[in-house]
Amino acid sequence: MALDPGVLAELESIVGREHVRHREGEVAPYARDATPLFSSPPDAVVFPARTEEVAAVLRLATAHRVPVVPRGAGSNLCAATVPLQGGILLVLTRMDRVLEISTEELLVRAEPGATTATVAEAAAAQGLLFAPDPGSRTVSTVGGNVATCAGGLRGLKYGVTRNYVLGLEVVLPTGEVIRTGGRLWKDVAGYDLTRLLTGSEGTLGVITEVTLALLPMPATASTGVAYFSSLADAGRAVTQVLAHGVVPATLEFLDHTCIGAVEDYARLGLRTDAGALLLFGDDGEPDAVERNLTRMGELCADEGALEVTVAKEVAQSEALLAARRCSLPALSRLDTLTVLEDVTVPRPRLAEMVDRIEAVAARHDLVIGTFGHAGDGNLHPTAVIDARDPAAADRTHAAFAEIFAAALELDGTITGEHGVGAAKLPYLRDRLGDDQMALLARIKTAFDPAGILNPGKTGS
Amino acid sequence: MALDPGVLAELESIVGREHVRHREGEVAPYARDATPLFSSPPDAVVFPARTEEVAAVLRLATAHRVPVVPRGAGSNLCAATVPLQGGILLVLTRMDRVLEISTEELLVRAEPGATTATVAEAAAAQGLLFAPDPGSRTVSTVGGNVATCAGGLRGLKYGVTRNYVLGLEVVLPTGEVIRTGGRLWKDVAGYDLTRLLTGSEGTLGVITEVTLALLPMPATASTGVAYFSSLADAGRAVTQVLAHGVVPATLEFLDHTCIGAVEDYARLGLRTDAGALLLFGDDGEPDAVERNLTRMGELCADEGALEVTVAKEVAQSEALLAARRCSLPALSRLDTLTVLEDVTVPRPRLAEMVDRIEAVAARHDLVIGTFGHAGDGNLHPTAVIDARDPAAADRTHAAFAEIFAAALELDGTITGEHGVGAAKLPYLRDRLGDDQMALLARIKTAFDPAGILNPGKTGS
Known part of the structure; x- marks a missing residue:
């Protein structure tokens, strides 16, 4: 399904013709993110430079009922940024400025497309630590970190991205620009939209600016x-x-x-x-x-x-x-396709969970190595298979379905830090139950009445 | 407006006759919480003992469109638990058990009516610290702490209640029981309802169980x-x-x-x-x-x-x-009525904010002392007036309106840790703007289609 030519022309007038790609060869590379086995091309890839452009794109998309999938680096591992229903892939990498670092207020303000490493290095240059430390930090964007509530290696002592988000500028799917939170450590005025948007994986709004807390750099x-x-x-x-x-x-x-x-x-x-x-x-x-x-x-x-x-x-x-x-590159060498997963269990059940994973791997004749964050109970079972063997892919899917079920049995969850996206959505109901799933859908509608934002993901 | 006798009979059959109060003399003491100048009696005060009873009360209330205001100790300072429109005051103090302390998982599970001090002492007995430290800790309940996202004296180093809520059991206004989060440090399955409910001041759901993170006790x-x-x-x-x-x-x-x-x-x-x-x-x-x-x-x-x-x-x-x-009892002695407020500004603007407060106090001929959390930029300007002088109460209201406006001018907020309730609702739009206010109302409707839960507060 191609975009209506009128919509395409409007997109070009909003962001400039050179910042819209729509030919087959141009959009094909944007069919995938870092998640294996998921692929679906957008009809157009749009690169806005300013909040007002994002708002104009979203107003247009809502008016014409065109799906919009916001994306940073596309380094997520749950197919959160695969445009399952085509439409517009809104890539925020042109909005990549670090706007401010305040040593007095211990915070950084940045556009969403700045990479995690850029922000962390800008903070470090001022003697400050940006604590969240996702594995993808050299390529991932801070907007993507917030959208997925990224975790990392320092979660137990320092918490995850959620603990560092002070404020957001967000464009709603209907085009309004809101600012949640701010520069404050304590603020309870209204519902905690800052945290609700953190981890919402681009289904509720498009993040156009982040204000993140920093810490003094450890000696x-x-x-x-x-x-x-x-x-x-x-x-x-x-x-x-x-x-x-x-x-x-x-x-x-x-x-x-x-x-x-x-x-x-x-x-x-x-x-x-x-x-x-x-x-x-x-x-x-x-x-x-x-x-x-x-x-x-x-x-x-x-x-x-x-x-x-x-x-x-x-x-x-x-x-x-x-x-x-x-660990991940090393495991990747064992075969041609690597499927990295992400479950969490209560800390004392870590060893039990690894035993379960090993039993599942043996049952399905798969090589699954597991590494992860022992302090958080957050495990990354990683299957390594032959990319040309469809039967192995099927066995992998079956094995991970059993691994997710085992995590739930042990009071755990289907994703600790990678997110739900399209990859985990089939398992989300098992985790949350029917009543909570229905509530998520109502919340989604409260933000996105036309259902244009990242359809086919959480809340859809 | 009295309750329909049929509804009253049903309430009595749900929780037992001895746990429903409805006579004028019985409900009068529940017209107020710890906030001065706000008073409105409920039609009935109901004391449930179990989650199922809470669910039955809410189903009944939704069916009959009866307002329900959940309450713990009523120690909040923003009239969050004053039943402005009468109806049912749902007091959760009978549900006061500490259900579990896990030294291995560093967490406590408790019913909402357990006091903060009880939970903190139970944790301390196992060598663990419950970090949130609100001023009202000896009387406030943990359910109320979560509902208001209570702060306290240790916010800068340890964060606020939000940072310690791992999981919640919540009854929706329509009677469904959901469990958000759990026992996990990392969990990104679905929207962050745990944090959305934290600080929602009893307008989105009734908290019936909390799981809170603990820390090793500092030496x-x-x-x-x-x-x-x-x-x-x-x-x-x-x-x-x-x-x-x-x-x-x-x-x-x-x-x-x-x-x-x-x-x-x-x-x-x-x-x-x-x-x-x-x-x-x-x-x-x-x-x-x-x-x-x-x-x-x-x-x-x-x-x-x-x-x-x-x-x-x-x-x-x-x-x-x-x-x-x-500070608060000492200031209280200066006259017969104490109005304790709560604004936050960016840390470097603390002194400027105190100057503004002093100028406002002088202009309105009021005694306002200010103390607070310098590390958080969280100030508690406290007016002390003659309770019998209505002109002084008017001047106090006018002065605080100016103080809230000054806090916003300095990039601050109208409440850092006390909450919005009925007391701050008139100022919330100034903080959030029309678009965000409209969004809060849509979120409220997603949880509470009949609008029965704590009406006249945030989201209404």
Whole structure:
């Protein structure tokens, strides 16, 4: 279904002809985001430069009932920005300015298309930390981070994106521009639209400016590693760490499959005989960091760690973190298609969940490696299959359906930080129930009466 | 307007006759909450004991279009629980059990009527901290804390109630029971109803269970005090503290009027010649606390503090905090009616806001003392007037209207932590604008199509 020529002409007059793409070859690259197995081209790709242009596009789209899918870098992993019903893909990467960093107010104001890394580096240059740390930070945009409520490696100590959003400028699907929140740490005037829009995945409004809280940069950071025979042992060590009053910046795990893949890939000298690897780290004042690292190392040893090493210097610390950071590329090398998933369970049930994943993988004859955030109970089971084998893709879908069901059985959720998008929507009802699904649809209508914004996703 | 006798009989059959009050003398004490100058009696006061009873009451109310106002302790300061249109006051204080404390998962699950202090003490008994610390904590309920997104003295370092709500059980006005969130630190499945309901002041649903995050109890805490000639000097000291990488647990201020009133009341030996008093404090490991206290003291001295004292022992620390905690009772003694307000401005504009408040007080011939949370930019201007003088009440209303307008002019908000309720609703449009007000009303309708829940408040 092509766009009405009149609509196309209006789009061109709003953003300028050079900022609209609509020929088949031009729109084809925008059919996908970072999610495998989902593809659907838009009818037009539109690159606005200002809030007023976004508002004009949305008014036009509502008037003509044309779907609009807002998108930043397209680095999301749940097909949240795949234009399932065609229409307009509204790409916000031209709006990429960091507008302000206030060292006095500890905040940054930016346009949505600024990358996470750009914002974090601009803050760091002023001695400030942007705490959310999603894996995609070098390419992901802050607008996308807010739209997906992105998580990352520092969630336990620092929380997720939601905890840092102070204010938003948002264009409603009907074209009104609203400003929620502001520059304030405390503000309870009206419903918390700031948080409702955070994580709404482009279904309720288009974010055109973000105001995000920053923190003083920690003076130092350090990392240690512990190997265990099993993830159950590692899980007990995590529980002991928290029970001893330490809420560390880093508590990441790799299962046996991941350890092997990473060692094969990066030759870091990891112990491939171990059943699980636990990275633990903290940041802050040097004496506190040293004390916490020592304490965590001792607690790991008490829980039967095969080996514990605390980094003596920054370079060693970086090398250890590299083991976690390269889990995904390392697993990817095992075959031609990588399906990275994202479930969360209550922290004490982490080992049980990994056991379930292993059983599912065996049942479906799949290689699934699992790594993730042990402190949050947030796991990333990752299947690696032959892209040319449709049967393997089917087995992967079936396996993940069972993994989501297992997470729910263990009081967990179907997505901890990646989002619902199109990929998880079939499982959302199992998580929320009929009454809550109906309520989400009514909320969606309150924002988007014509249903033009990111249709076929949450709220549709 | 009395309740239909059939509805009354049904209410009695749902919760038991002894848990419904409807005679004039019985309902009169429930006409008010802790907010002065607002009063309107309910037709019936109903005390449910279980979620199913709450659901049955709401189904009945929706069917018969009877207003329902949910209430905990009624300690809110914005007339959020005054039943403006009569109907049913649904008091949740019988549902007051602490259901679970998990030291492994760092969370507490409780019924809404449990008091904040009860929950905090149950957590403390297990070595855990419930971080939100509203002034009303000994009487306020956790359900009310969530419904108002209560703040408190530790907001800068620890955030507000919103940051600790992991999951809710909520009864919708139409009677469906939904569970949002759960026991998870990371969960992005669906719109963030947990946060939308937090701070919705009983207009969207009735909270029947809360799951709240806890933290390890800090090993120690300490407090210091600095006197300044002016609030402008104190404000600069606050900026310097944050600029030096310290995010302390406590940064509270009292203006000259408050210092005098507190000293008169409690004889703590405060310097009544000072223009402002700044309390600074931190908690955590002893060495870090000592270092931060010393650093903050030095920074205050650098900014021209008249005098700086860091507590040498716990008792001295407690005495200093008492100065802040008794500000309100101390001010109350100055006359017969106390109107405590709540605005927030960006932190660097704190001194400017206090200047504005002083000018407004002088213009309207009122005594207004201001104290509050310097780290959050959250101020509590407090007018003390003669309760028998209607002209003074009028001048107070006029003065606060000007104070709210001044806060908005300075990029602030009309309420930082107390809420909107009936008291601030006339000013909400100035804060949010027409488009956002219309959106709030549509969201309200998505939850409450019959408009029975807390009518005449936000969303109405």
